Amino acid sequence: MAEKKYAISLNEVEAEYQELAARINYDGSKYLPWIFKKALTLEQARVALELYISSEEVASTLGISEEEAATDAQKYQLAAIAKRLNLDKETVTRHVQYMFELGFAFPTRRGWRFARNVAQLKDSQTNTKFDEELGDQYFDLWEAFQKIEGYPTGFLWELLPRLEAQGPIFRVIPARKSLKDIPDIVPEDNIEEVLRLYETTAVSHCPCKRLVRDRACHSPTEVCLVLDRVAEHNVRRGTARVISLGEALAIHDMAADAGLVCNAQGIEAKPITPMICHCHWCCCDEFAPLVMHNIPLQKLIASSCYQAEVDPDKCTGCQTCVTRCQFGAIEMKRYAGAGRQEKFKAWVDPDKCVGCGLCVIKCPSEARTMKQVKTSESIPKEGADTAGYTTAASYRKGKHLDTGSVMTRPVY
Structure with a gap:
């Protein structure tokens, strides 16, 4: 230090x-x-x-x-x-x-x-x-x-009262591989469809990970997907490189394998800030302060339309899922009807699971899958008034909390 x-x-x-x-x-x-x-x-x-x-x-x-x-x-x-x-x-x-x-x-x-x-x-x-x-x-x-x-x-403490009053400002996008067997994926939860909303995709190094080198995740840093005007701004600075859709999806998959939560910068169908983050509680400057003060991350980030579920007959109790969950949504317990000698097995708390899919993609016994629990209609569309300043309409009216991020408004 x-x-x-x-x-x-x-x-x-x-x-x-x-x-x-x-x-x-x-x-x-x-x-x-x-x-x-x-x-x-x-x-x-x-x-x-x-x-x-x-x-x-x-x-x-x-x-x-x-x-x-x-x-x-x-x-x-x-x-x-x-x-x-x-x-x-x-x-x-x-x-x-x-x-x-x-x-x-x-x-x-x-x-x-x-x-x-x-x-x-x-x-x-x-x-x-x-x-x-x-x-x-x-x-x-x-x-x-x-x-x-x-x-x-930091500014997050100015934000907390608004989170309490108006709800999360970010939205989980599930790990792509966790939905591979699901037909008709909700478009807003399909990272490929979200990226197709933009003309330009570039990748840059994550500033949070770069500035906290002593971090638990030990994850790669080149995982921020910046889009359209934000991509152009960062390319001009020499801090991002333009990539194809295929490259972007490969980076997303790699980040998910590394245990990073994919999230959109805004809760709308089309993110308010053209950027897709891959975050970890140990270094993200929005996750880390909440974790430090035992405040649930669910206050900051809205769930996807999916949740993880466990097949207890396949679960071996290895606890891989427990170590990968950043939201405290997984517990080890004996299921109903299990004998006293039977192992504790993973159980998902539906009130805490945000549907990131990180536990699903690394389950060694393939005991975990994703199930749809909400529809596309639950996600605010552009112009909506729900969630106040976090929608694009209220952002344009100046009702958002301006954190001053360089990712927000590069103007030339």
Whole structure:
């Protein structure tokens, strides 16, 4: 853990790095200023702080009207920053491009902006290009931040009251192989059909897994399927590669084999955020805080239309399913009519099973199958009002909780 490896005190960090942390609502953070110091030179940090410059300040600095400045906001903003810091524009442009690729700076119609908050900053830590240059300490600091400051105090705690009032914001998509013998799969639970809703599919490294290296799942990191505008944004950053449908399905299968829960970023039939995640409780920055505080993951993630069931005659009691279930839905018990000497066998709690299928695909005795328990009608369609801010209609109206994820709104 970084806290043990490194002696860190805020008075050893330059004010610019502390101000960057304060700008994203972590004033007094022990780790974020050091993360910024590892990634940015002082000159780059000063440029980063200037990304907060307003359109009025851009116009005033350059002696032009706000209307003219708005015709090419990014160009004029960089020129204004160069003038304010007494740097040449090429240097400023190079620094901002580095921060864009690193995941610190983001292009918008109003110009470049530094990360809105720590969620956006964290979600964009997907570029392996800089890993060697940044070094192990950079990742140790991120892991310490996540476990010591992020999980206990992060945006998820702002979200919990809304989860209580309005229900989950993510939706399970079952492991494809768990449904292989089921005809007429509910389309919203068919990963292949979900991916066909989009024109472009790319794969990127999972930021959660990259930033928590000491994790129980030991799973591969290249498992985030990013789609359409999010795919284009990440390809432009050099953090994702475009893949075929077949490659995407193979990645999904590999992630399921590794014990990762496939979920859509939104509860609708077509996910609100064009991204499909494969998550584990040990490192996902939405799962992990709940697990840390013994809060059921079912509050965050809605079930699929399926549930696992067990054939007790085939079950050998090996407990493979117990170790693979992230939702506490499997218990070992004696079934009715079993003798006192008979083994305990797996039982699925229907109130806890979310239908991810991870237990089904790895059952060595093939004692587990999936059964349909809901219909497609139970899944909100685009434009629905159910579940409040989590639907696309309410998202467009601004009623969602804006976590600031880079996966949400890249705008060019």
